[in-house]
Amino acid sequence: MTSTSYDYIIVGAGTAGLSLAVRLAQSEASVLVLEAGVDTTAVQEIQVPGLFIKNIGHPDRDWAFFSKPQAHANNREVFLPRGKGIGGSSTLNFMQWNRASSWEYDAMESFGMEGWNWKNMLHYFKKSEIVIASNDLQEATMLKLDPSAHGTSGPIIVSPPTQISDVHLPFLKGFEELGFPVNQDSSDGDNLGTWTGLVSIDPAKVTRSSCASAYLTVKTSLSRLEILTGAQVMRIAFAEDSVTGGLAVAEGVEFTRDGTTQMVTASKEVIVCAGAYQTPQILELSGIGDKHLLNEHGIETVVDLPGVGRNLRT
Ligand SMILES: Cc1cc2nc3c(=O)[nH]c(=O)nc-3n(C[C@H](O)[C@H](O)[C@H](O)COP(=O)(O)OP(=O)(O)OC[C@H]3O[C@@H](n4cnc5c(N)ncnc54)[C@H](O)[C@@H]3O)c2cc1C
Structure with missing residues (x-):
């Protein structure tokens, strides 16, 4: 990370985050992408389409979530794979x-x-x-x-x-x-x-065309785009006066990397692209969600928004 402030901070270098980051950086904005996983772009099992199954459940490439016991599925805990690392679920998906x-x-x-x-x-x-x-x-x-x-x-x-x-x-x-x-x-x-x-396969090389392989090629010409791996965002930081004024304005994010907690600010926007499971998680950790649930976990409510983290259909 070359600065402590960027125009845009994007959380998650997955399908949405990476493509958005490249498009914003093409408009001359400075962009920092924070990705919790590592750089898996050189991994053969990701590149070779026929080996896709090897990535499912792999600790560096898949968050490998499980649902809570599902009452309508004989109380089974359902396996929910989710891509991790540069490219996110586009490195794990079925193309x-x-x-x-x-x-x-x-x-x-x-x-x-x-x-x-x-x-x-x-x-x-x-x-x-x-x-x-x-x-x-x-x-x-x-x-x-x-x-x-x-x-x-x-x-x-x-x-x-x-x-x-x-x-x-x-x-x-x-x-x-x-x-x-x-x-x-x-x-x-x-x-x-x-x-x-x-x-999404390159027929000439017979390799996966993931968001990573596609947009990182464009990135090489973009000096104002930085991607930091191993950076797990813990919460969105809000401008204090904006919270007390009733309209919370995100001014940065707090993340952990190599065991230390760091803060980085955005002059324009914080954009959370951490996927369907972790975007609501980050919102809740930041105080945006159902105030009763947040209270239970000792999180101060910034915006009472009961729909956050609910109604997921997979
Ligand atoms: C097994 C599987 C098969 C699929 N098959 C297909 C298919 O064949 N065709 C299709 O169109 N779609 C498929 N999909 C769905 C598709 O891949 C996803 O819908 C899409 O990639 C989601 O993009 P996203 O940007 O929302 O999230 P993701 O691409 O998952 O990106 C989220 C990123 O955020 C990062 N992140 C999460 N939390 C944090 C945090 N706290 N701090 C920093 N970074 C964080 C993650 O590591 C990840 O890199 C499949 C998905 C899976 C899991």
């Missing part, structure tokens, strides 16, 4: 590169999220990817990609799967005979039907 249908994105806007609609999202979907699809695979995959729905110069390398099982085509054709036409490009705003999914 399926899918999009929802246009009406699902449009529904977000109708729920009040202004600008979150298919048309706007499509712009960023395209910006994120470069699709490399050889015509040779068309017959085996029944894919016919719509060029207007795909990117040609983004950092994530996307391709049709090259390993296709013998049952794949008969499966698609069987459904066709039953009256369900094959969807030749499920990424164009309509993903209904049967289809061959694209994957």
Whole structure:
């Protein structure tokens, strides 16, 4: 870390955090990314798609959470893998590169999220990817990609799967005979039907195209972006007068690294991208959550927001 203050501090170097960090740094902002895990980018088992299973449960690559006993699953504690290290869950995931249908994105806007609609999202979907699809695979995959729905110069390398099982085509054709036409490009705003999914794999090297492999390549040209590994964020620090004034303003974060606690401040924003399980955890540790729960754990409430950490669906 070369400074104690940055324009933006991003918590988590995963799919959201890393891509956002690079885009912000491209706009000349100074950006610090704090990542609890280590740099796993050179690990072969992450790079080679067929070895993906070796990463699940690995202590350096997976937080390997377990749920509480689930009443509706015979009280089982369900295993919940979650990527750790630069690239986050994009280094651990199954590389399926899918999009929802246009009406699902449009529904977000109708729920009040202004600008979150298919048309706007499509712009960023395209910006994120470069699709490399050889015509040779068309017959085996029944894919016919719509060029207007795909990117040609983004950092994530996307391709049709090259390993296709013998049952794949008969499966698609069987459904066709039953009256369900094959969807030749499920990424164009309509993903209904049967289809061959694209994957985030570089077909030339047959390696995983993770957020790390993709965005770190862009990072090399960005001197105002720093990534600190082994830095576990413990809480968001709020400007004191803002808390007493009723509108809490984040001014930095507290994190631990090599056994010491450090503080770093942000002149513009603190952005928490610690994933679906740990983002709410950090909010709660910072005093944003259900005040009764926070009281139980001796955490002073900054914002009473009972929805934090609830309603998770996996
Ligand atoms: C096993 C598995 C298979 C999946 N398969 C697919 C698939 O095939 N296709 C698909 O589209 N999606 C898949 N997903 C989902 C997809 O990978 C995730 O939705 C996506 O990566 C989440 O991005 P994120 O930025 O929210 O979180 P993450 O990418 O998980 O990033 C969060 C980062 O924050 C860090 N962090 C957490 N707490 C702290 C802290 N306190 N301080 C500092 N850093 C912290 C973590 O170490 C991590 O690096 C899969 C996920 C898993 C786990």
